[in-house]
Amino acid sequence: xxxxxxxxxxxxxxxxxxxxxxxxxxxxxxxxxxxxxxxxxxxxxxxxxxxxxxxxxxxxxxxxxxxxxxxxxxxxxxxxxxxxxxxxxxxxxxxxxxxxxxxxxxxxxxxxxxxxxxxxxxxxxxxxxxxxxxxxxxxxxxxxxxxxxxxxxxxxxxxxxxxxxxxxxxxxxxxxxxxxxxxxxxxxxxxxxxxxxxxxxxxxxxxxxxxxxxxxxxxxxxxxxxxxxxxxxxxxxxxxxxxxxxxxxxxxxxxxxxxxxxxxxxxxxxxxxxxxxxxxxxxxxxxxxxxxxxxxxxxxxxxxxxxxxxxxxxxxxxxxxxxxxxxxxxxxxxxxxxxxxxxxxxxxxxxxxxxxxxxxxxxxx
Numbered sequence: 001x002x003x004x005x006x007x008x009x010x011x012x013x014x015x016x017x018x019x020x021x022x023x024x025x026x027x028x029x030x031x032x033x034x035x036x037x038x039x040x041x042x043x044x045x046x047x048x049x050x051x052x053x054x055x056x057x058x059x060x061x062x063x064x065x066x067x068x069x070x071x072x073x074x075x076x077x078x079x080x081x082x083x084x085x086x087x088x089x090x091x092x093x094x095x096x097x098x099x100x101x102x103x104x105x106x107x108x109x110x111x112x113x114x115x116x117x118x119x120x121x122x123x124x125x126x127x128x129x130x131x132x133x134x135x136x137x138x139x140x141x142x143x144x145x146x147x148x149x150x151x152x153x154x155x156x157x158x159x160x161x162x163x164x165x166x167x168x169x170x171x172x173x174x175x176x177x178x179x180x181x182x183x184x185x186x187x188x189x190x191x192x193x194x195x196x197x198x199x200x201x202x203x204x205x206x207x208x209x210x211x212x213x214x215x216x217x218x219x220x221x222x223x224x225x226x227x228x229x230x231x232x233x234x235x236x237x238x239x240x241x242x243x244x245x246x247x248x249x250x251x252x253x254x255x256x257x258x259x260x261x262x263x264x265x266x267x268x269x270x271x272x273x274x275x276x277x278x279x280x281x282x283x284x285x286x287x288x289x290x291x292x293x294x295x296x297x298x299x300x301x302x303x304x305x306x307x308x309x310x311x312x313x314x315x316x317x318x319x320x321x322x323x324x325x326x327x328x329x330x331x332x333x334x335x336x337x338x339x340x341x342x343x344x345x346x347x348x349x350x351x352x353x354x355x356x357x358x359x360x361x362x363x364x365x
Contacts, residue, residue: 028307031300035314039094042318046325047086051333054078089218093324094317095230096215096283099275101316102237104290105297105308106275109244110268111174115354117291118276121181121269124287125188126158127151127280128211132192135206136199147210148225148281155277158184163269172265213284213339215324222282229278233271234313240268241305248303286339288346289316295353 044063048054058074062082065073073079103118111120118124130150133139139146166172166180192211196204243264246254251261279286297311320338323345327336 024302024304027301028304028311031297031311032307032314035311035318039314039318039321042321042325043090043094046090046321047082049325049329050081050086052077052081054082088220088223089215089324090321091223092215092218092226092282093321095223095226096279096286097289097317097320098234098313099226099230099279099316100286100289100320101293101312101314102234102309103272103275103279104292104316105294105305105312106237106244106268106272107290108294109247109305109308110265110272111178112248113174113178114295115291115350116178117288118272119185119285119287119290120178121272122158122162122184122188123155123273123276124280124285125185125192126161127155127277128285129158129188129191129195130154131210131281131284132195132207135210136195136203138203145221145225148222151281152277155280156273158188159269159273159277163266171262209337210284211339212337213286213342214327214335214337215283216328216335218282226278226282229274233275233278234310236271237268237309238306240264241309244268244305245303284339286320286342288342288350289320291353292346292349293319295349 044056044059047059048056054074058078059082062074062079064070066083074082100118104116107116107118107120108114110116128151130153131147133154134147134150139150142149162177162180162184163172165184166177168176192207196207199207243254243259246257246259247261247264249257254261276290293316294308294312297308297315301307301311320342323341324338327338327341330336
């Protein structure tokens with residue numbers, strides 16, 4: 001035996017697929033438990049933190065009292081702050097974050113592109129056009145719901161338009177869908193610019209505030225408006241986890257394994273549109289949550305959608321609740337725009353992800 005053979009250790013046996021799968025399942029369960037615990041801890045902390053502080057013990061006592069499980073009611077001011085201001089905002093942050101996180105995971109699975117996020121298919125820009133039109137034109141036929149309803153409707157219509165325009169010969173290619181979405185996004189940006197040009201100063205300020213993203217206008221009626229769309233989308237998405245795993249093998253292998261790829265894309269694009277439009281209609285444009293969250297989980301527990309979809313909803317809710325808490329406390333008494341904060345954090349991650357993906361693939365050519 002040569003000296004080189006004595007000094008260089010031989011590589012051990014590669015881990016079996018069974019062992020790898022078992023390890024990923026264990027990681028997924030641990031991550032799920034950790035995310036649930038983190039949410040249970042962060043919710044009362046967020047409820048008690050703000051310009052009017054409420055001790056966490058009093059927050060829990062008030063919740064127990066409302067649920068009829070004992071505890072005691074707080075003074076009138078504390079009860080009003082918790083149940084009329086803080087809890088609607090917290091629940092809305094959880095719903096919006098879960099919707100955006102799950103929509104991002106679906107988007108990346110449907111398109112097979114790690115850099116895809118819900119805004120690619122035009123839902124965010126379409127919703128922005130609806131909201132900006134309502135504000136600039138002074139529309140008020142639905143009262144305080146006008147902006148949210150028009151944003152939701154415009155987001156759904158834009159997605160349907162993108163899908164119809166990118167369909168040819170009974171099929172919809174991913175590249176065509178993405179390029180059509182980019183074109184529609186550019187057109188929507190031009191429409192927003194026109195509305196801003198003709199709007200008065202008050203409308204411009206309101207439009208700017210809406211586009212920056214915020215949950216400061218959260219109320220229980222807004223929570224109830226988002227709740228059905230969010231629950232429906234979050235309930236439907238995991239049903240397609242296995243088919244998304246098969247689609248990850250490629251369109252042709254997925255078809256051979258019995259997946260109706262075209263129907264799968266239609267259904268999931270509608271689910272993505274429903275989740276994103278509902279979230280954007282009440283919060284404004286909040287970027288990068290749908291991009292960052294699925295990647296963090298994919299790096300930790302692998303690409304399996306059985307965990308990735310519900311995990312992205314949990315982590316999205318946690319991330320947005322933490323970001324909202326930071327936005328309203330880091331610069332007190334002022335409040336940072338939530339969309340600006342998520343973009344400040346998400347942009348460097350996106351750049352790192354872009355470089356990492358390019359390096360792994362050996363370039364884009």
